[in-house]
Amino acid sequence: MKSTRDAYGECLVEYGKDERVIVIDADTSTSTRTNMFAKKYPNRFFNVGCAEQNLIATAAGFAYGGKIAIASAFAVFATARTWEQIRSFVAHDNLNVKIVVTHSALTNAPDGESHQSLEDIAMLRVIPNMTVIVPADAEETKQAIGAAIKHKGPCYVRLNRAGSPVIFDSSYEFKLGKGAVVKDGDEVTIIAAGNMVSKALEAAEILANEISVRVINLSTIKPIDEEIVIKAARETGAIVTAEEHSIIGGLGSAVAEITSTNIPTPIEFIGVKDKFGQTGVTTEELYEIYGLTASAIVEATRRVLLRKKR
């Protein structure tokens, strides 16, 4: 297990060698791990204090000034509170601002609903020019941050508080805008992002003796890899999407937008069903309550196969 925020803090020190990179945080640098960058490059680190609108608007200013501005805070505050700054400046003017958030969704179990972003992907995905990335583990985080820094334009990268199972080693190659088949199969496809990728792999393992399951890690939710989705729909004929987010407007919706117009396919959605979060001691126990488990994915897989056969 390794938290994606830890991977972020470490790789940021490396990427910070590029002098165009500045990092800005909103009194969360210890938690987001941007404190590691702050220690190494104090003159290129800025703290706005408890002021998220200012976080994003100032980051926009740095980008207008020619910098690659990386803005970090907790997911819920860096998006819900700042949506207009993101929309009207960062995205509208296609600025080189990378919004890298931590403590997303239920990975921030103990803090409860006020701190659990279950709507952020929907809010960011709807904005033109915005790239939305949800890495599945520490290795993918490291590479995704690098790709976001290289990409010219705004990016949103969604990271975790709690540790995530390690899926990839350094042989993995993250490509912005591309999904990856992490397990091949031909009867049904599970398309997942973030922590749900390891849950999807578990589900595929449980079903191994009865169903041939393809698992796709669709870490770039926008721009979405249409090709891999259409191919999965054509070759397997049934899809389950799995995300740690509301089922409204997130990864599942993005997949359905593609299949419905290209190749109508039965889909089952695993995600939080139009509810707020709550405090839990562990993320896993919240996953149980909200149905974000391998067994929930297994059941959804069986359901979608029944619909496929009809």
Place this chain on the structure above:
Amino acid sequence: MLSNERLKELMEKAYRIRRHVLEMTTSAGTGHPGGSLSCADILVALYFHTMQHDPKNPNWPDRDRFILSKGHACPALYATLAEAGYFPIEELEDLRKLGSRLQGHPDLNRRLPGIENSSGSLGHGLAIANGIALSGKLDKRDYRVYVLLGDGECQEGLIWEAAMFAAHYKIDNLTAIVDRNSLQIDGPTEKVMSLEPLADKWRAFGWNVMEIDGHDINFIVNAFEETKCVKGRPSIIIAYLIKGRGVSFMEWMREYHGKTLSPEDLNRALADLETWYKSELVKSEVGKC
């Protein structure tokens, strides 16, 4: 102190910009003449005297930057940029027309030369100016950043977040100007949501604060010169201005915040503006005696 000749040149520019504002907003049929007329003298002082910039090379890395936070005053900015030579004056007729580079509020994507950022949503310019000013410091460039705020938009929380930030990071290559015309859409600022004591608020936030008659171009350019010398803290000029300045029946009238003149009223306004301009020229001569 400007020479009398120089002052007259600048006053003429401001007169021309005010004419453009009236003509282009009437031609468009919508827009914000009141707050465009109020800030015309400030823009003239910046673009024709204070700022280092090159209309033939709008992306010159060392240029001083101007950020219009009160984006609805863009008719004045467009007119100023055209007068400065950033694009042809005839293009001002395109304001708010379909496909125009002169969008209803400034739009960076339309690539109108001289526009530094999109604006229109209030309260954002100061934070953006902070980021640009700090970028300049990191790059060891000595450009300055000027940002024009509306007084009404000082009711936005983000202005004060950015105010704290600028003082904390000692952003002394930044000068903010508040267009203190005291009127917002729903009425006088002090009736809608009190801003006073505005200067004290900025002082309390750690800023170097100056208060001037913002229609006196001499005062404006002197204030800008002074703020260049202030080290270790940001500067703000509270410019007391008159909404609708230059047209007697538009002055102090809140309805001209977002209402344009009919073609008949435009003719009346242009005649009125000319009379006012001529009397201002005479007054400037008297002031010299």
